[in-house]
Amino acid sequence: MKNLLNKAMSVFVVLILPILVIYLTVYFGLNKNEADKVVFQPKSEHTASVDHTQFESLQQTFTNPKQVTAACLTCHNKRDDELMSSTHWTWEREVELPGRGLVKIGKKNLHNNFCTAAEGNNGSCMRCHIGYGWEDKSFDFTDATNIDCLVCHDKSDTYLKQKGMAGWPATEETATKEFPVPDYNLVSQSVGSPDRDNCGVCHFYGGGGNNVKHGDLEEALFHTTKKVDVHMGEDGKNMVCIDCHITEKHNIKGRAYSVSSENKNRAECEQCHTSSPHNDYLLDYHNAKLACQTCHIPVYAKVNATTLYWDWSVAGRKDENGNAIKEYDADHNYSYLSIKGRFVFDNNVKPEYVWFNGTADHLLNDDSITEIPVKINTLFGSYSDSTAKIWPVKIHRGKQAYDPITKKILSVKLFAHNKGEGAFWEDLDWEEGIKQGMEYNGRYWSGKYEFIETEAYWPLNHMVSVKEETVSCKECHVRNNGRLASLNDFYLPGRDYNKWIDFSGFAIIIVSLIGVILHAVMRIFS
Amino acid sequence: MKYSKQLLYSKFERFWHWTQMLLVMMLTLTGFEIHGNFPMFGFEQAVRLHSAAAWSFMGLAVVSIFWMIVTKQYVNFIPTKNKLREQVLYYTSGIFKGMPHPTHKTMFNKLNPLQRLVYAGLLILIFPVQIFTGIVYMYYHYPQNPLDASGLTFAAATHTLGAFMVVAFVIVHVYMTTTGNSVSSNVKAMISGYEKETDPSLTEPSIQPE
Known part of the structure; x- marks a missing residue:
C-alpha cells in the first residue's frame, strides 16, 4: 500500500505536475486579447446649416x-x-531643411521623375x-x-x-x-464638404493618368470595398478623405513627402486608433520601430496599375510615317509613348521599405548631382534614429534629362497648346524643350543634355488591408528574401545570425554527439 | 553484493527536474525556430511560446532557488576539487575497465565533482546570461533609450551561444544518465527518488525521508 502511494506520488510529481505547468504555459502563452474596437464618428456626416439654393446671390x-x-x-x-x-x-511652403536652413519649396519649384516639373508647363499641370x-x-x-x-x-x-x-x-x-x-x-x-470625388479628381490622377504617381490613390477608390481599402470600403465604414485628413479653417492635415519636408500636421492612424491598438504586447511593441502601414499595407495598386519606371531617354521615337507611337503592355497599360518614353506599370505591388522619421530633403534646382541614382527626394531615418520607423514606400525609378556639364537636373518645357512653341510634347525636340524650360525657370544650361537614373520615394498610407491580409511575421522574420531583406542596419530575429556563433554552436553540438557516441561504443566493446 | 535503497531526490526536486526538462525542450525548439533554423510552430506562435516558457522557467528558478536555500540543498552545487581527478579518470578510463564509481551519492552529496563543476557553470554562467539577454530581447526595443545598446545584435548573439551550450549540455547529460549502476538506474532514481546503492556503508541518509 505504501509502495503504491509512493508510485502514485512519483507519477504526480514527475509527470502530472510538469505537464500541468507546460499546459498552463502554452495556454497563457497563446492566449491573445481582442484588438481594441474603434468608435468612429464620421466628420463627413456634416449637414449644411443653410440651403444654398435660397441665396439670391447664387441665382x-x-x-x-x-x-x-x-x-x-x-x-x-x-x-x-x-x-x-x-x-x-x-x-510652396517655408520649411527648415537639415543643412540648408529655411527654404521655400513645394510643387511650384520641385523636380519629380514623372512629368519632371510643374513650373513651365502651367497649362497642363496647373489644371490641378x-x-x-x-x-x-x-x-x-x-x-x-x-x-x-x-x-x-x-x-x-x-x-x-x-x-x-x-x-x-x-x-x-x-x-x-x-x-x-x-x-x-x-x-x-x-x-458642401468635399467628398472623394472632389479630392480624387486631382489626387488620383497625379502624373497625368490614373494612379501614375501615388500607387495607393486611384480612381478605384471612388467606389470600393473593404478588401481594397478597409476605411473607404462602401461595405464598411465608407470613410471619405477628410475623415482622416481633418480640416480646420482650410488647413488640411496630411503630408505627401514628394513635396513635404517636415514632421508636422500629418494625418495619423492614432487620430482614431490608440498607439497600442492590438491589445497585445507582442504586436504592439512593434510600433516602436514599425509604422502601422508597414504591416497593414501588404500590397498597393490593388486594382489598377501604377507606374514603377519611367524612362524619358527613349522618348521622341516616331514611326516610319513620322507619327507619334503608342504601345501597350499585356495589361493594356502604356509601355511606350513618343511624348513620354518607356513605362513599366504594375498592380498588386509589394512595397519597398525604408527607415523614415517624418522629415525629408529634396533635390533643389541648384543642387549638383553627387550620386547615381539621383534621389529626387530623400526620406531621413535609420535604425539608430529613435524617431524613425520602417515605412512602406513606392519607389518610382526613371531616367530623366540632366546637364552633364553643370550636373544639374534639367527643367523641360513639355506642354504648349500648339506645335512650334518649343514644347517637347508637341515638337519632340529635346534641345528646344530644355532651352525653353530652363529659360522660363531662370536657370543656366550648358547646352548639353544626357539622361540619368533617378529615384523618388513615396510613403504609402492608403489601401490599408483587412486584418486577415496583414503582413505575417514570417514575411520579415525569415532567413532569405524577406520583405525587410534590404534594411540591414539592425539585428532582425529570424533573419539575422552571427555566423561565427552559429558555426561554433553547431560544432560544439557535433563534438558533443561524437563524444558521447564514441564513449558509448568504447563502453560496449571494452 | 548487497543492495539497499536510499532517498536521493525529494518530490520537489523531481518535479523541478522534469518541469525544467520540458521547459528547456520547449525553449530550445521554439528558440531555434525563431533563430530561423527550422519551421515548427510558426514564427508568431514560436515567439509567444518561447516568451511564455521563459516566464515559467524564471518562475521555477525563483521557487527552486528559494527551496535550495531553505533546504540547504544548494551545497550540492558548490564545486570541489576533492576527487575531481579521480572522477575525470573514471570517465576517461575506469568506466571502460568496469571499475567502481569513485564517488557515491547521498542526499547532500548527490553530484559528483565533475557534475558540480558543470552544473555550477550552468547556474552561474549560462542561465543568468540567458535570462538577462532574454529580457533584453523581450523588452529593449528602443536601442537608444535609456542606454545605447545598438540594438539586439549583442544580446541575440550571446543568447544564441547560450542556447547552443544548453543543447550540448543536454546531449552529454542524457548520455551520462546511462553511466550509473545500471544503464537506467539514474533515470529511475530521478523518477522514484530512490536509488539502489552498492555500498551499504554509504546509504545512511543524512536526512530522513519526508
Missing part, C-alpha cells in the same frame, strides 16, 4: 467662375485669407491648382477671385476644370463634349 447669371467666387465670399468672408495661406494655393488661370508667372496670388471654390466644394458632380487650361473650366469658346461649360447656378447652389 444671378454667372458668365465667369470668378463671379461665383466673389459671390461665395460675400457670406464666407475671411475664408479667402485662410485659403490663400494654404499650400493648395501657394504650392485650386485657382483660375495660373498660366505663367503673371498669375496674381493675391486676387481672391482667382480661387476656385467649386472644384473642392461642388457636390453636383458636374463641375470640371478643363484639360490644358491652367485651372479654368470650359468656356463657351473652349467647351467640348467631355468638358461642357458648367452650370454655375446649379454648382454653386449644391456646395
